[in-house]
Amino acid sequence: MEAEEERGWGPEAGTRPKMLPRSQLRLSPGEEQEGRETRLRVVLRVRPLTCTETRRGDRHAVHSLGNGTVHVSAARHDATFTFSAVFDAGASQEAVFEGSGMQQLVELAVEGFSCTVFAYGQTGSGKTYTLMGPLGQSDAPELLGLMQRSFSCLLEQSRGTGLTLSASYLEIYNEQVRDLLSAGPPRALPLRWSKTRGFYVENQLSVDFESLEAVIELLLQGSQRRRTSAHALNGHSSRSHAILTIRIHSRAPGTSKQGTLCFVDLAGSERVKDTGSSGELSVEANNINRSLLALGHCISLLAKPRGKRTHIPYRDSKLTRLLARSLGGSGVTLMVACVSPSSRCLSETLSTLHYASRARRVTTRPMANRVPREKLLQTLEEEIQALQLENLSLRQQLSLPRSREVPGAWPGWVGRYSLGGLHCPPLEGQLPVEGAPAWPSLYGLLRDFVVENEKLRQPQLPPGPSSGDIPTIPSHSQAPHRSIHIPLSQPSWPQHPNMMPTSVHRLPKLPPASSCPQCCTNAIASQGSASLPLPAQDDGTVPSCWLQKGKRSQGRSWSSLRQHAVPRDSQEAAGTEGRVIPSAPPWPGPPEPSAAGAIPVLQWEEASEWLEELI
Numbered sequence: 068m069e070a071e072e073e074r075g076w077g078p079e080a081g082t083r084p085k086m087l088p089r090s091q092l093r094l095s096p097g098e099e100q101e102g103r104e105t106r107l108r109v110v111l112r113v114r115p116l117t118c119t120e121t122r123r124g125d126r127h128a129v130h131s132l133g134n135g136t137v138h139v140s141a142a143r144h145d146a147t148f149t150f151s152a153v154f155d156a157g158a159s160q161e162a163v164f165e166g167s168g169m170q171q172l173v174e175l176a177v178e179g180f181s182c183t184v185f186a187y188g189q190t191g192s193g194k195t196y197t198l199m200g201p202l203g204q205s206d207a208p209e210l211l212g213l214m215q216r217s218f219s220c221l222l223e224q225s226r227g228t229g230l231t232l233s234a235s236y237l238e239i240y241n242e243q244v245r246d247l248l249s250a251g252p253p254r255a256l257p258l259r260w261s262k263t264r265g266f267y268v269e270n271q272l273s274v275d276f277e278s279l280e281a282v283i284e285l286l287l288q289g290s291q292r293r294r295t296s297a298h299a300l301n302g303h304s305s306r307s308h309a310i311l312t313i314r315i316h317s318r319a320p321g322t323s324k325q326g327t328l329c330f331v332d333l334a335g336s337e338r339v340k341d342t343g344s345s346g347e348l349s350v351e352a353n354n355i356n357r358s359l360l361a362l363g364h365c366i367s368l369l370a371k372p373r374g375k376r377t378h379i380p381y382r383d384s385k386l387t388r389l390l391a392r393s394l395g396g397s398g399v400t401l402m403v404a405c406v407s408p409s410s411r412c413l414s415e416t417l418s419t420l421h422y423a424s425r426a427r428r429v430t431t432r433p434m435a436n437r438v439p440r441e442k443l444l445q446t447l448e449e450e451i452q453a454l455q456l457e458n459l460s461l462r463q464q465l466s467l468p469r470s471r472e473v474p475g476a477w478p479g480w481v482g483r484y485s486l487g488g489l490h491c492p493p494l495e496g497q498l499p500v501e502g503a504p505a506w507p508s509l510y511g512l513l514r515d516f517v518v519e520n521e522k523l524r525q526p527q528l529p530p531g532p533s534s535g536d537i538p539t540i541p542s543h544s545q546a547p548h549r550s551i552h553i554p555l556s557q558p559s560w561p562q563h564p565n566m567m568p569t570s571v572h573r574l575p576k577l578p579p580a581s582s583c584p585q586c587c588t589n590a591i592a593s594q595g596s597a598s599l600p601l602p603a604q605d606d607g608t609v610p611s612c613w614l615q616k617g618k619r620s621q622g623r624s625w626s627s628l629r630q631h632a633v634p635r636d637s638q639e640a641a642g643t644e645g646r647v648i649p650s651a652p653p654w655p656g657p658p659e660p661s662a663a664g665a666i667p668v669l670q671w672e673e674a675s676e677w678l679e680e681l682i
């Protein structure tokens with residue numbers, strides 16, 4: 068745990084929820100990290116002395132002690148700092164890429180997380196060099212920076228996986244947000260806020276790309292448009308904060324993710340008397356320093372424990388607004404602090420080191436950006452797969468033949484539903500509806516599995532007939548009606564084929580059926596017979612209170628769904644001997660073909676919204 072925290076991106080102490088071992092859940096690193104308080108990862112890079120500094124006879128004041136520790140020594144200043152990694156003057160660009168965790172950041176972005184790497188430090192400390200290398204030197208691939216190496220890594224991952232990539236590039240110059248990719252002279256773009264998107268730049272140009280050459284060309288073009296000037300400490304000093312964002316849209320069967328990989332090259336903090344800036348340069352310097360101060364202020368507040376945090380003033384600058392999500396929200400962030408080793412830059416170096424140390428205490432709660440409807444479909448598929456495994460296991464335990472070995476022994480759902488794809492073929496007599504989601508079919512399949520598995524679980528049941536069909540529940544059975552709360556957000560058990568559930572104890576707990584609170588004393592209509600937990604009235608209809616859409620509450624269980632849709636075939640099941648008890652709630656949408664005459668209570672949109680709420 069400690070080691071994990073030391074590396075950064077480790078969960079905060081005490082925030083790790085109880086989980087099954089990873090081997091059972093088969094979680095990806097991103098899934099493991101999702102929703103947990105996660106520290107910013109901070110690494111330090113010390114550049115070599117420049118020719119001017121060497122000529123001047125500046126001394127080395129910053130020494131790496133190894134193990135992520137750095138020591139600063141000069142006359143009255145002596146201090147030691149620890150980071151996730153420290154790269155000294157001899158470290159190559161490749162070593163920085165490998166040791167900073169950049170590759171992991173790319174992987175998380177592909178998984179749908181908002182990932183940010185930002186370079187912070189005094190002017191001339193090597194931020195641009197670390198991120199982009201010396202731009203335009205294509206003959207020296209070893210000098211390529213974190214950005215180009217990440218692009219390459221990303222494109223490698225995108226090969227054959229259907230990732231869609233696009234890039235946007237902007238700068239914040241004198242508190243104006245400007246597009247670096249759109250044609251014509253840079254003009255200010257509005258920065259807006261919305262509840263769903265947070266802060267965003269309106270009308271920003273986004274360019275799709277498919278190759279490394281294309282994205283590097285975009286980087287070059289944009290960087291050439293960025294404001295730079297010469298001053299005493301840097302002949303090519305960036306006068307703006309630059310933000311290059313790569314959007315990664317990945318589509319796989321049943322899921323769709325939208326991750327971002329954001330590179331922030333901050334303008335360097337500077338002392339006007341050191342840089343000799345005047346006129347426009349000093350106006351720029353003031354704006355740069357002011358926005359960095361706002362960033363520092365936000366970081367100081369964010370570094371406090373969550374309970375003690377006060378309001379975070381993101382709105383104090385455009386920079387902090389755009390970094391809000393990366394710093395305090397749901398992103399994963401890497402900070403590369405850059406310093407000069409020169410004894411002359413000591414006070415600025417110490418300031419950067421304190422700043423970076425504070426940033427190490429900042430935490431976020433990473434959340435992947437998934438398209439909810441598709442997430443639901445994915446979850447349904449996972450549940451079905453888990454139930455299918457259980458079904459096989461139960462059949463084995465009851466010495467029932469595997470259905471596949473007995474022709475015609477598959478339960479009714481086989482053939483009606485296909486697990487392979489989300490978009491099942493239309494059923495007989497049913498017209499295909501363009502763009503119609505496969506939820507009813509998946510839901511129906513889920514329900515059928517639940518029903519069959521529940522029946523197979525009944526301990527008093529004799530082994531089934533030789534046909535391998537599901538044994539029926541005897542009419543005298545006192546088995547209570549139960550509704551299953553299916554934990555959609557977590558797989559019920561391992562989904563690896565080699566990890567079949569070995570005992571029924573791992574099945575979801577079955578709570579007692581709930582009754583209609585308004586008018587029915589007992590929803591379980593017929594004692595001793597297989598029936599739905601539905602209060603059928605004399606005329607065969609269902610009390611209106613069951614059909615009314617009640618006020619939606621958070622955390623509703625599957626059983627509450629039952630109140631919203633009642634297939635008529637389910638009602639008919641009440642009181643029918645030997646019928647399977649459908650303990651899964653009926654699908655709240657339009658009727659399935661098998662549920663002839665179902666009562667459609669909710670509109671499709673409502674039903675889908677509702678399911679989204681559930682997960």
Ligand SMILES: Nc1ncnc2c1ncn2[C@@H]1O[C@H](COP(=O)(O)OP(=O)(O)OP(=O)(O)O)[C@@H](O)[C@H]1O
Nearest residue numbers: 114115190191192193194195196301304305334335
């Ligand atoms: N690790 C390094 N190895 C060799 N040269 C470096 C290294 N880091 C920086 N330099 C050189 O130092 C100079 C300043 O670097 P750079 O422009 O990247 O600084 P910066 O922090 O981005 O400055 P500013 O904030 O003013 O834009 C450049 O000439 C660059 O080539």
